[in-house]
Amino acid sequence: MMSFSEIEIVSKRASKSKGYSWGISEEIGKSVRLLEMFNLPGISTLNQYLKKISSNHPKKLKNIDKTNKSDGEICPIYTGVSILDNCNQIQEFKVIKFFNMNYPLLIIPFLSRSSEIVNKQICLNLNDCKYILNSNKTILTNIEKSGDFENASELTIEFLENKNLFTDIEWKELYKMSEDTFVPETESLKNSAAGAGLTDND
């Protein structure tokens, strides 16, 4: 078995060899490590993508908009880095769409890290699969095994507002149960158990 440190360093070097700068390659190394740690096929996807772009290095999107199309296929790495660098601003879009993105699994680690920076969950929809990225701590998905998707004709990123999943009634019912751990205050306890004085008009 390869260690995560080996996975990171080999991914970094392989990416550099295919035309990414050292700084971007460092990001790719961390990303593939993260994918593999979350049991997603990082090495396999990167391998296929780097082979694909070997003779035709991808272009970057000029900037990230609410809807993003390109003449050719969109690079998940440059796009991921751009989202990461601009996540504080682009979260205002709430929902961002990309069309025709290559090997979209590679964008997941950048979204996962962005989720930590903006302190919001990010929901990613691609090819009928859904991933919820939670502050770079967990990745939830509705599929049993992520494939190394070659392309996403449409990919949607949604910055989820922080809100509770439960109703007010559910909260109140649970709170009521929690009250059973409190001691009812008798007159005697009122006088002796608290720290402050009984009159504080002095």
Add this chain to the structure above:
Amino acid sequence: MHNINLRHPENVMKLSRLGSFHQSKLSFLRSFIREFKYWEFKRDIFELDKNGYGVAVYSVRKNRRVYSLICFSQHINANERSDRVIATKWDAAFVLHDGVPNQNDIERLKQNVPRQEIGRMSSKELALSRANKSVRIFDHVINALSIGNQPDINFLNKVGYLYRTTAVYGSGKFGLADRFRIKDRREICGPFRLEMMLVYLVRQFTFDQINHISKMKNPEQSVKLDKKIARNLGIGNSTGLGMAPFIVNHPTLLHQWIYNREKALKEIRLIKQVSQKEINHFKFCLEKSKKNIDTWYTDSDYQNKKIESLKNDLKKFEEYFLTIDYLSKNNFWNEIYLWIDKHLEEECSEYLISMMMEPYDRIIEPLVKNMSSDEEKYFNIPASRKILDLKEIITSKYKSILKINFKEKRSNTFFWFISKNKEEPRIANRFDEYGSDLEQPLAIARDINQLYQKILKENLSRTVADFLSDNDELRHIIRRIFISEKFQYSEIQDNTISESLVPIDMLRLKLSFFGAQKFDPKSDKWLRICMYQGAPLADEIKNSDDTWIFSSVN
């Protein structure tokens, strides 16, 4: 009273000074001995043949935690014995296993550990190493012991060890456990603690092996190696350029090491009143250590000049030191430090700074716990900040680097690369050799300058994110600049590709934090050192004190 501050990074982080660092109480092999003093050391398996070839297992345990060193020793021909990383066979190979290995583990490791880089370890293994005999010393000791004599101490002192390691690997290399799996264990919170454990146990193996071979050679007459002599032997190490990129690639860790050393110095300088006991301790260590210096043999002119400068300056220092009425002085150590800084070369200054830490466990021990760092926490670039911020950080943190003229050929002489054959770092002259297009990102000073020149033409209110969208090639350096904003000692304030670069300065910096002694450069790119010379043996460690480092050869 003087203002007593941390020394400025522009002063400390110069390679000539970093290359003059010496071991100290903060060094990892010394803190290892202190941390593991009350652990139980055992030899669990010792299945060697009459020539000392076979398998041995040593364990270190406390409560439910066990670490085991598995040693494999074998016969190799003289022409196969090489300290270079290109070697493929070694006299002995070692692996540190997490827990107690079962027979299957030992069999699996037997197939892999002696092959080193081309073998595969598992996440149950923590560190990997190999070593070669110092043949002249090894044979001399066996010949002496087997006829009932002890070896010639003067001869042993010239080398200082029976074996020297040629690499010690950890942190996920060749399938070893990733550091994140174990980093929260309290006993190994210090950097390289497992590597230090491995080397310490290897040392014990070398003594047991040599006693065993001597006995097998002549059961009637042989004697065991005298403990006092054994204590005086450490483990050698041959180290090449592999260590140099490490300190560039781990900026927050480098900061922690240097910052804690500087903090120790500052706190010592701030001591209002010294006690007689503290002065006596300092004098004791100084006196003992001088004898050590006499055993630092090297053929290197570069190192001999350093040793000569150290000896001369120590004489000067002692003359001065004897004249001071230390008990009547306020901030005595500060006065000493200021004198040292003014009158002595870097080699001796740094030697004495290390020595000043000796009486002060109360200052050093809390710092030892802060010698690690979590680099990952600082990986993200705060890209919403402005180019103006970047410019201000560069002008305040990289002043001397900005003065280097990279238009001059001599400022660009070298390039760092990874060799295809051994996947190890190398350095070469970019104007003479092929390969500079595959340069590693270790020319920090040059890249800082390149970024700065670009920034001078930029709109300063532009965000870093926006700037990065057009300047991918500077991303790695921008990451570092934001790290250096938080960590003042994270950067070497020198040019790592300059014509005047002495790469072993970078190695020595790291080795001094390991606790290495007897720096013996074999060229400007590799050197031999000695570790644990004078250290207590495994059965003495409980009763040892921290002055053992000065006890060798005395």
